[in-house]
Amino acid sequence: MNYADFWYVLAFFVLLSQIVATAILLSRLLKGAKRRSPLLPQVADPDLMGKVSVVVPTLNEAERISPCLAGLSRQSYELREVIVVDSNSQDGTPDLVVTAQQNDPRFRVMTDDTLPPGWVGRPWALHTGYLNISKHSEWFLGLDADTEPQPGLIASIVRVAEAEGYDMVSLAPQFILQYPGEWCLQPALLMTLLFRFESAGVDASSSSRVMANGQCFLCRRSVLAKLDGYTTAAGSFCDDVTLARNIATAGYKVGFFDGSKTIKVRMYQGAKETWHEWGRSLDLKDAANSSQVWGDLLFLLCVQALPLPMLLLSAWLLYFGNTYPTIVTIFSLNAFLSLLRYGMLIAIAPSYSGSSFFFWLSPFADIPAVLRIFLSSLNKPTKWRGRSYL
Structure with missing residues (x-):
């Protein structure tokens, strides 16, 4: 396998993983369309x-x-x-x-x-x-x-x-x-x-x-x-x-x-x-058990951390004439995931008191966020709220 074939196989594997993860994500988000409205304050009887x-x-x-x-x-x-x-x-x-x-x-x-x-x-x-x-x-x-x-x-x-x-x-x-x-x-x-x-x-x-x-x-x-x-x-x-x-x-x-x-x-x-x-x-x-923790981490990698860099990379390849079907599909899928991410941002805006321009930049923090989950998965906390647990 030459250098170009290696990267093509890797890209295909990433694409396949993202497709599966996207299907799982959509199955969860579609349920949210029928979710209960926010609870409203009530007067006690x-x-x-x-x-x-x-x-x-x-x-x-x-x-x-x-x-x-x-x-x-x-x-x-x-x-x-x-x-x-x-x-x-x-x-x-x-x-x-x-x-x-x-x-x-x-x-x-x-x-x-x-x-x-x-x-x-x-x-x-x-x-x-x-x-x-x-x-x-x-x-x-x-x-x-x-x-x-x-x-x-x-x-x-x-x-x-x-x-x-x-x-x-x-x-x-x-x-x-x-x-x-x-x-x-x-x-x-x-x-x-x-x-x-x-x-x-x-x-x-x-x-x-x-x-x-x-x-x-x-x-x-x-x-x-x-x-x-x-x-x-x-x-x-x-x-x-x-x-x-x-x-x-x-x-x-x-x-x-x-x-x-x-x-x-x-x-x-x-x-x-x-x-x-x-x-x-x-x-x-x-x-959760370890398989669920690491499975969720792989899932987050596919649908939250990778979409923006994969979108930019595939757009760059398309710009220079690399119109292979895999590249086109990677671009389309990650464009969809990026739009979905901003749609989710609009959906959760009422969960925040006030507003800030920086809220709309949060998708750029997705890679650090998933990295934080990865780092946390590797280690058990030893300090919490001023106490040590050794």
């Missing part, structure tokens, strides 16, 4: 009174938790209590909760016990909160400290869960971004999830494809009791997805909905923090 206990895990969240506390105070009587489980913060986080408690007696703060072997801090704090919620609450709602619950959030999510028989529901929030770098990188990282899993508002076809978001994670207390709280996700750095898939595997009905009109979140400050903190868990290897 008396029959919801005291049904929900909220648990918020914290570790040095003083700079971010105030909007969360304020948003929870605006929830109605469906909210029985808010337990903030603090992991020995050194920045005054518990003091903010105590101050909030003076105006709203539903708040209380507690400190979790020393982290046991085999546990990651976040699931341990949530498990501690679960063990301490009222036995009269029917629902457990885990919320992250960086969220901004909107009025009517809890009534909305409980209403849909009860009306449609869901045992666990989590919400995709509306993201708050500020700096140019994160406006480019964060949507590209989000797209790695949208390409691999069903759209928010579409029920997963199997437990291995269940998606969940621990920033807003509602579950029947009785279901958590049968799974012994967060025990099955104790050592997971993506405990939300791990627990949700375990719940689905146990035969319970699990949903993942668009909550962009009911909850907002400011996750990370800038592109650097987004790259390190969010990127290290997006491979979801704690919730």
Whole structure:
């Protein structure tokens, strides 16, 4: 085989892989056309009174938790209590909760016990909160400290869960971004999830494809009791997805909905923090077997990382007269994938608070985003939210 034949065979192999991956992608995106509309805030009725206990895990969240506390105070009587489980913060986080408690007696703060072997801090704090919620609450709602619950959030999510028989529901929030770098990188990282899993508002076809978001994670207390709280996700750095898939595997009905009109979140400050903190868990290897992780990575390579460079390369070859059918097909397919990518960008624009010119440049961050998933797949995190796990 000469040099030219080698590159032709390689191009044909890449094209074949992209065709298969594109078919898989389209089968997922077409389901999204019939997805549930975003949940809307609802006013609580008396029959919801005291049904929900909220648990918020914290570790040095003083700079971010105030909007969360304020948003929870605006929830109605469906909210029985808010337990903030603090992991020995050194920045005054518990003091903010105590101050909030003076105006709203539903708040209380507690400190979790020393982290046991085999546990990651976040699931341990949530498990501690679960063990301490009222036995009269029917629902457990885990919320992250960086969220901004909107009025009517809890009534909305409980209403849909009860009306449609869901045992666990989590919400995709509306993201708050500020700096140019994160406006480019964060949507590209989000797209790695949208390409691999069903759209928010579409029920997963199997437990291995269940998606969940621990920033807003509602579950029947009785279901958590049968799974012994967060025990099955104790050592997971993506405990939300791990627990949700375990719940689905146990035969319970699990949903993942668009909550962009009911909850907002400011996750990370800038592109650097987004790259390190969010990127290290997006491979979801704690919730999947290795074949799924690496299969998904190959899939992302074909439909997200390669389209732009393959489009440019094939356009260059066509310009210089290389009109082989394989080259023409590569150009056409990757032009389609690039247009599809921008179409997806338009579709997710409502998932972001405000707008930025740099948002529309995020497809140029697709290669770094897929690279981040690859790097994360190679290594297990050793640090998370200021804690070391060695």
